[in-house]
Amino acid sequence: MSLLTKVPTGADLLAEIDALRKERNAVILAHYYQTPDIQDIADFVGDSLELSRKAAATDADVIAFCGVKFMADTAKILSPHKKVILPDMDAGCSLEDSCPPEKFKAFREAHPDHIALTYINCSTEVKALSDIIVTSSSAETILAQIPPEQKIIFGPDRHLGGYLSRKFGREMLLWPGVCIVHEAFSETELLKLKEQYPDAPIAAHPECPPSIIDHADYVGSTSGILKFAREFAGDTLIVATEPHIIHQMEKALPNKTFIGAPGADGNCSCNICPYMALNTMEKLYVALRDLTPQITIDEEVRIKAKRSLDRMLEMASGTVGMGDLGKVRLSGD
Numbered sequence: 286m287s288l289l290t291k292v293p294t295g296a297d298l299l300a301e302i303d304a305l306r307k308e309r310n311a312v313i314l315a316h317y318y319q320t321p322d323i324q325d326i327a328d329f330v331g332d333s334l335e336l337s338r339k340a341a342a343t344d345a346d347v348i349a350f351c352g353v354k355f356m357a358d359t360a361k362i363l364s365p366h367k368k369v370i371l372p373d374m375d376a377g378c379s380l381e382d383s384c385p386p387e388k389f390k391a392f393r394e395a396h397p398d399h400i401a402l403t404y405i406n407c408s409t410e411v412k413a414l415s416d417i418i419v420t421s422s423s424a425e426t427i428l429a430q431i432p433p434e435q436k437i438i439f440g441p442d443r444h445l446g447g448y449l450s451r452k453f454g455r456e457m458l459l460w461p462g463v464c465i466v467h468e469a470f471s472e473t474e475l476l477k478l479k480e481q482y483p484d485a486p487i488a489a490h491p492e493c494p495p496s497i498i499d500h501a502d503y504v505g506s507t508s509g510i511l512k513f514a515r516e517f518a519g520d521t522l523i524v525a526t527e528p529h530i531i532h533q534m535e536k537a538l539p540n541k542t543f544i545g546a547p548g549a550d551g552n553c554s555c556n557i558c559p560y561m562a563l564n565t566m567e568k569l570y571v572a573l574r575d576l577t578p579q580i581t582i583d584e585e586v587r588i589k590a591k592r593s594l595d596r597m598l599e600m601a602s603g604t605v606g607m608g609d610l611g612k613v614r615l616s617g618d
């Protein structure tokens with residue numbers, strides 16, 4: 286039976302999803318890169334870690350994660366006793382796909398004197414093989430605490446790793462993964478847009494390649510870009526990240542203008558994440574109704590992955606000082 290035939294004809298999806306949310310005692314999470322209809326029905330809209338932490342703090346029995354699989358996995362790592370559902374289990378990520386656990390393990394074994402600092406956009410298995418997880422908002426705080434003589438593997442995003450490497454003047458071994466969405470921004474088209482709006486600053490996500498980052502007035506995570514949007518002095522902002530984030534900007538700041546940075550032909554939709562786009566209101570409804578597809582994680586792998594996530598939370602909050610970093614032991618066991 287196709288998915289659509291499982292949705293009652295003429296159903297008021299908003300009302301049906303709302304009723305199921307109550308019936309299931311569910312919390313609905315939406316990443317900033319989801320479509321506006323999904324963002325608007327969610328209990329929380331945010332970046333992946335922030336959403337998982339908020340959901341963990343609720344007494345919900347079910348987490349409906351409208352995002353991609355590694356994000357729903359992270360919610361399950363933090364909330365093992367809650368059911369975590371993802372509207373479409375094929376909602377993956379090019380960064381996660383670039384870094385198969387067995388290849389990452391072999392790479393670590395080839396560099397035993399390096400610690401693995403790993404971007405959260407990876408599988409649970411890769412998190413379990415890592416020492417410290419970082420997000421785009423915590424990466425700089427964490428890197429600043431790692432002694433300069435400590436060798437580092439950074440994966441799977443070579444653009445985020447390269448940005449950090451340049452900013453800190455610090456060499457790192459970079460895993461060669463990229464986000465296909467941020468990779469698709471065009472420098473030529475961006476400069477043409479900047480000519481049209483010379484006073485508009487450019488805010489870019491560090492998953493962008495250097496050709497985009499080099500023109501940015503602000504570089505930061507999705508939450509950082511939203512903060513910059515609230516605080517910059519002008520009235521027009523060029524946004525170089527997945528364009529659905531603009532929905533939150535337009536809601537919060539109706540008097541400002543937000544323009545998505547262009548892709549290669551200046552007018553393509555290549556900057557819309559094709560994985561996030563797999564989630565729809567219909568699939569969310571079916572997932573809440575049937576409690577499937579559901580995330581499951583091997584408990585031993587979950588505990589190892591949580592250890593590297595916990596290190597990030599401790600270091601990002603400053604509860605592990607420079608003196609304690611020597612205790613960060615390679616977890617590639």
Ligand code: SF4
Nearest residue numbers: 353378379464466558
């Ligand atoms: S926008 Fe890029 S990093 Fe984010 S889920 Fe899509 S492919 Fe992955």
